[in-house]
Amino acid sequence: MWTQEQxxxxxxxxxxxxxxxxxxxxLDLTEEQAEDLMLDTNLEQCGExxxxxxxxxxxxxxxxxxxxxxxxxxx
Numbered sequence: 889m890w891t892q893e894q895x896x897x898x899x900x901x902x903x904x905x906x907x908x909x910x911x912x913x914x915l916d917l918t919e920e921q922a923e924d925l926m927l928d929t930n931l932e933q934c935g936e937x938x939x940x941x942x943x944x945x946x947x948x949x950x951x952x953x954x955x956x957x958x959x960x961x962x963x
Contacts (some may be wrong), residue, residue, distance in 0.1 A: 890925055898922075898929040905938040934959060 891897075892898035894915055901911060926932065932943045934956035941956045948954035 890928060894925060895929050898925050898931065901926070901940045902931055902942070904940055905933075906940070908933075 892943070898911070908919050908922050908926070911926070912914075912919045915922060915925070917925065926940070927943070928959060930943050931940045932946055933939065934941055934946060935953075936955040936959040939956060945956050948960075954960060960962060
């Protein structure tokens, strides 16, 4: 569904706190489509700091939703 270029652009937001609205505009997508692309690219925003992280980073040791490793003090 997504082009490699769209995936590469999505992945470029890892480690940033850009809004989904800005990402959607850059990719000429709706915000919902941009959110789907980010998830399909294995990126999700931390609920505390808003940084885009790999989805696995937003789970704690018990595989429960958690803030990113930075917010939890895990480096």
